[in-house]
Amino acid sequence: MNTRYKIYHPYISPFDPCPPMQVKSFSTPPHLYLGFQPSNLEQFSPQEALRAGTLWKVFYDPYYSPYEKPTGGI
Known part of the structure; x- marks a missing residue:
């Protein structure tokens, strides 16, 4: 199972x-779980992309x- 937050127990x-x-x-x-970048991905508007x-x-x-x-998000 891929989650964005990992935990560990230090020494x-x-x-x-x-x-x-x-x-x-x-x-x-998140890019660790994609493998490759598929075509036609949904994009942010230019203003949102600068913030994100x-x-x-x-x-x-x-x-x-x-x-x-x-x-909330952006």
């Missing part, structure tokens, strides 16, 4: 001076910190 040393984080997460970009950072909607990835709630 916790018995000598850590602070209470460690048990689980950490990271985001993966990509022309194609399938490659848009609004990054959200694991500590914040996702809000």
Whole structure:
């Protein structure tokens, strides 16, 4: 199953001076799951593309910190 957020359990040393984080997460970009770019992909308008950072909607990835709630799109 491909998800955009992955989690892992880092090594916790018995000598850590602070209470460690048990689980950490990271985001993966959507282009990793496509393999190749199909033709006729849906596109943003030029103004939306500048805000999104990509022309194609399938490659848009609004990054959200694991500590914040996702809000609307562009």
